[in-house]
Each structure stands twice: as structure tokens, then as C-alpha cells.
Amino acid sequence: MALNTENDPLMCKCFPTSLTRPTINWFKNLARGSVDSFRDLCDKFISQYYGNKHPAKDIxxxxxxxxxxxxxxxxxxxxxxxxxxxxxxxxxxxxxxxxxxxxxxxxxxxxxxxxxxxxxxxxxxxxxxxxxxxxxxxxxxxRKTSIISTEEKSKTKIRQKQAPSQRQASWKAKKRPKEEESVTPLKVTLARLYQENKDKFSSPLPIRQPL
Missing domain, CATH: 1.10.1200 (Non-ribosomal Peptide Synthetase Peptidyl Carrier Protein; Chain A)
Incomplete structure (x- = not known):
């Protein structure tokens, strides 16, 4: 294109090939016959998008x-x-x-x-x-260290939540008397057992009156 800078029709036709949306939409919406030359097209483009220009800065x-x-x-x-x-x-x-x-x-x-x-x-x-x-x-x-640390903290919290229930179960097992496991269940009622063995029991001593 550097060799055709004096060819206005060609420059105007090739100009939109360098545009992307939404600038291509702006070009398509130009009124028919509103562009007299490539210089005129450049001026319209600069006027439209001048607000997008970054202002120059000093040192x-x-x-x-x-x-x-x-x-x-x-x-x-x-x-x-x-x-x-x-x-x-x-x-x-x-x-x-x-x-x-x-x-x-x-x-x-x-x-x-x-x-x-x-x-x-x-x-x-x-x-x-x-x-x-x-x-x-x-x-x-x-980041990897942070992720590993977070996972370890989560595992520790889970173990801490599980520990009380495990300690409670262990405490109950220790509290249960060993004799309880060897007790023979009764095959007769307590009333019948008493009738058959009441002569073997001695009468309790009388209650002493307070002085």
C-alpha cells in the first residue's frame, strides 16, 4: 500500500481490511457518498475515535x-x-x-x-x-505449600471430631463390669424362687428406735 498512497479509491477500499468490530460496523454505517477522499476518511475515523487515544506523557x-x-x-x-x-x-x-x-x-x-x-x-x-x-x-x-497446609488442617479437624466419640466408646467399654458378661440368666420367676427358698433366709433384725 505504500506504493499506492496517491490512489485514493484503492486506499479507501483497502482501509476496512485493517478494521475489526466495532470499527468495521462504524465503517459500514457511513452514509453513501459522504467520503470524498482517503484524507477525508482518515479525518472521519480520527474524529470518531479520538476519545480512545492515549494522551502523551512527559518524563x-x-x-x-x-x-x-x-x-x-x-x-x-x-x-x-x-x-x-x-x-x-x-x-x-x-x-x-x-x-x-x-x-x-x-x-x-x-x-x-x-x-x-x-x-x-x-x-x-x-x-x-x-x-x-x-x-x-x-x-x-x-501455593502448593499453602494447599498442602490447608489439607492437613482439614484432616486434623476431622480427626479431632472423631476422637471424642472414639474416647467415649472406649470409656463405656472400660466402665462395663466384667461380671456382667458371666451372669447366668434366670429361668424361673422371682416369686417362685422365693417360695422355694424362703426357709433358708433369716428374719432381719428389728429396727432400733432412736434415743
Whole structure:
């Protein structure tokens, strides 16, 4: 298309091939005969979507950035590079310096930047790749440890709930007298047993009156 920039009809016909929804719907809804040239089409497009344009930022936007306390390195890199892409005329060494100032001190990657400062953000991003992989592995291991700890706590609670019933059953078994197991059941009534053996019993002593 760079060889056909003066061919307005061709440029206008090829323009919608670079659009996706909902921009393609906007193009289809243009009134017939409302576009006089490719420049006119570009002006209409910019007027329609000017609100979507990201405003340009100055270098002060980078100096005000700060890595959050719990923000991972990958997330901060993405956020920093996005802001940097909107800064006009940012010198490579300035971008590296502002990134180093914005990082949380004490982490290994910050120490690496202090010991050997890269000259460009491309070098910085390339070096950060290894630290990002290490950080992601540590996060994965921490999640696995947390899951195992949670499962162990659940098992402990279940054992604690089961323990009282087991102790109660054991206590009842110990409380039951052993003689109870060897008692011979009666085959006659108590009344008949008394009639047959009443002569064998002696009369009880009389109750003494209180003084």
C-alpha cells in the first residue's frame, strides 16, 4: 500500500481490511457518498475515535512511578513499559534510571541493577526474564505449600471430631463390669424362687428406735 498512497479509491477500499468490530460496523454505517477522499476518511475515523487515544506523557510520569509492596516483577515491568511507551523522547539511560528508582529495594533484581546497570530498557527486560521465571516458580511452590497446609488442617479437624466419640466408646467399654458378661440368666420367676427358698433366709433384725 505504500506504493499506492496517491490512489485514493484503492486506499479507501483497502482501509476496512485493517478494521475489526466495532470499527468495521462504524465503517459500514457511513452514509453513501459522504467520503470524498482517503484524507477525508482518515479525518472521519480520527474524529470518531479520538476519545480512545492515549494522551502523551512527559518524563515526570516515570519519576512518579513506584512498585507496589505486593506487586510481582512481571506486573511492574508491564506497567512501567506501558507508561514509557506514551512518553515522548525518553532517553534509554533515563528510562533505566527511573525504573531502578521505582523498584522496591532489597529484591535480587534490584541488586543486580545496582551492581551492573544495563544501558537500555531492552537489556533490562532481557535480564529481568530470568528473575521473573524464578519469582513465578517461588509463587507456584508457595501455593502448593499453602494447599498442602490447608489439607492437613482439614484432616486434623476431622480427626479431632472423631476422637471424642472414639474416647467415649472406649470409656463405656472400660466402665462395663466384667461380671456382667458371666451372669447366668434366670429361668424361673422371682416369686417362685422365693417360695422355694424362703426357709433358708433369716428374719432381719428389728429396727432400733432412736434415743
Amino acid at each position: 515526570s510520569s516515570l519519576f512518579t512511578m513506584k512498585q507496589h509492596e505486593e506487586e510481582h516483577l512481571q506486573a511492574f515491568l508491564t506497567r512501567f513499559n506501558l507508561v514509557k511507551s506514551m512518553v515522548i523522547e525518553c532517553h534509554p539511560s533515563t528510562a533505566v534510571r527511573t525504573f531502578k528508582l521505582a523498584m522496591n529495594q532489597g529484591i535480587l533484581f534490584h541488586t543486580s541493577l545496582v551492581v551492573n546497570t544495563p544501558k537500555t530498557m531492552d537489556e533490562l527486560n532481557e535480564r529481568a526474564d530470568g528473575f521473573v521465571r524464578v519469582e513465578e516458580k517461588e509463587v507456584t511452590n508457595a
